[in-house]
Amino acid sequence: MPSKLDNWLYDSITHPYNIEVKYKWDQSELDLNKTLVPPIESQVQPVLDALRQIWINTYIAEAGATFFKKYSPKLIVMVGSPSFNPDGSITLGTAEGGRRVVLYDVNDFDNTNVNSVQQMVHVVEHEFGHILNQNQIYPPEFKLISVGKYTANWINESDDQANSEGFISAYAKSAPDEDFVEMISLMLSNGRMWFEMMVNSQSDSAQSALRSKEQYVVSYYKSVWNIDFYALQTDVQRALTSVTGRPTLASVFGFGKIYTSAVWSAAITGSSPDFKTIFDAASTSLDGSFGVTLDSMKVTFIASNRIRVQMFFGGYQASFTYSFSTDANGVMTLTYLTADSNGTLIKDDVQGLLDYFSQYHFTLDWGFNRDSNANLGAFVPQESPQVYYVGILE
């Protein structure tokens, strides 16, 4: 007799997406050498509901239902515990022959915890990435980017260390296939700002490896599957926000909100090198004119339709005021209005920075920085996301 849960699974997963879900224990689906336990029934629907919104619906939005039904795994087996390996690692997901995905650690899933949901999304996107690769292999040149650095000893490395060697995670070091799908899955589950700030914290050589891998992934999605990877990434992040109820930056950053300012300085690791180029040019010009260099900047919401941009240099400061509007998608457009007296004085020298704010359309997004507990907020240009302004929220 089908339970309420069984009915939900049929109506919400199996029927619409052609995916059978097995949550009741069946040892024949699993490794006999591992100690595993079945899921808690009440965990099954939250996991699958999250995956439906974050993984299934986003692929369907970008690539269509036919694509998804064709390549989706035909069977998802759910396991309550992680799978413990002799080397001390734990396995959270497996995919076999593009047909079957095993999801472990279902009992620890918490859909109000961003890390927990990201972990589950990471696993599924990882395994789905393998399935896509098993149908259409990625360009072999990808394997040359980090050739000679792949190792079975990835377990002994931290993610930070792997990042510094041009890998998105320690596990990505295990093999090129894993590297490729770790790029896919972590860029999707953790989002673009996370990736940008992680990459921008690395050495030049690591940055170039990560950028190159990013390009392979983006062009593989475009040329093989006709999917705009960045659009998919945005969709995934939006769905993740909706499922977990994590606050959007826009909901806490603005006039009359928890945070009203974002302070940028070159000391923020992971900030945008492209933005810094603009900043440095203004600083050099200012140095030429007045013998002082720019120290930092602060962007503040001073009214429901006004933003103040402050620049600090040698103990002085200058303020510039913009009006702004926000459209239904949260995209902000800034228009330059006025400068204070110091602002008027240095305006010509810092014109590049002033233009930066009026020339792009911005969305707000959380910044990520492993070295700091401070909350970071970013203005991300729609036209050029890599030229983001990121600051410590105040």
Place this chain on the structure above:
Amino acid sequence: MSRKSQKSKKLRTQTQNSKLRTQNSAQNSKLKKMNKSLLYIGLFLMIAFAACKKDDSHPFDKSPNDRMQELLDSYQSTFVNAQYGWRAVVFPDSGKSGGYTFYWKFTNDNRVTMYADIYPSTIDQSFESSYRMKGLQQPSLIFDTYSYLHILSDPNSNVNGGTMGKGLLSDFEFAVDTVTKDSVKLTGRYNGSKAFMVPATQQESQDFAGSFGNAMDFENIANLTTYFKRLVLGSNQFDISVNLSTRTITFSWVEGGVVKTFTTGYFYANGKVVLAQPFTANGITITDFSSINYDAANSIIHITAAGVAGQIQGSGQPILVDTEAPQRWYQAVLSQDSYWYSFTGFTIEGQQDAYGITTIPNFYYLIFWPKFGSNYDLTGFVVVVNNSSLSISYGLATATPPTFTSDGRVIFTELGFVGTIPPSQQSIYDNTAAKFTDPSGFYLVQTGKQAYDMVSAKDGKAWISWVY
């Protein structure tokens, strides 16, 4: 003593990562083959019977599958029909562990409601999950979604005190061995756990927690602050060591001048701690502890056993000191130019890592290295450097060799420290060093081939578990 199994190794989990596995097809084909051979046996029997009883109709007028299904149905109806459900005791790990007691109420639509004497919450609050009957070579009862029963099997040892990756080696898939309406015997299909079911009474079905009386007051043994625990029964004395996770108890006693030990599982029943195997020594036989009463003020557990009112109390010394143990312990690593290690340092009055050595950044373990220097033994604080290598950051130097007393103690004499101790870690070092060089010294208790517990001879309230 309630020492849970020590971390066998400090391992970093890579929780962010998933692993691709290729299908283990051998496993599937093996199962298919087994099913097939079952079918052959069925056919063979039919032929044999047909040959012998020519004029009879077929003895089995149904297929093996149908007959298996009939058996499963009949078992299920026995399970469902027990008016007040079942009381079951599960002994994990081929029955080597003690028992956990469950209440199971089965319904015909494959639901089971249960209680269990695992945690206070599991004994008080019911939990509903799924079960099914299936023919897997034998008629089998499978608890197929997570329930209190699965807590024992969970590979995450944090939930059950077992081994990481294995749990308590329990089962939730059982072969049904025998079924009557008064009793059922089950055997776990993977870890050989033994389970025995008897129909529950109305009283038990309404108040499962109450059905234990005060039996679980026995778990206050974890609150006794000494390493050694002494069971005193009139003129008889035994050291006892209890593992509350595996529910096993080890008795040690002296017979003819030597220490003998006996280990058995136990389980909780109405007002009693029942030994899975009775313990006989010194002319008495203990089958259970009853009249259990914890006197917190005096740290004594009053019990009655073998018809005698007695008590379990803390003890500063073992029932018989293993006088050779300190030298064996010392020589074992000295002869290998190796060292003993401990992940958690001193346990004091039952509190693991009482001095907080594991709070030291990147701490790996505490080591004791005889003859580290030409004229000193080293108790070193080892940390992980650059995520990859181990380094002794500082340590306590003591005289080499230490003093071995004729009454079986080892005493360490402080010479000074080596390395640089960060100010924030000074108190951790000082506390550890002071305890280590306590002039009363330590007893050594061999707990395994390469495992010793080093217990303060001053009062038995501080100890370190060494392994190598």
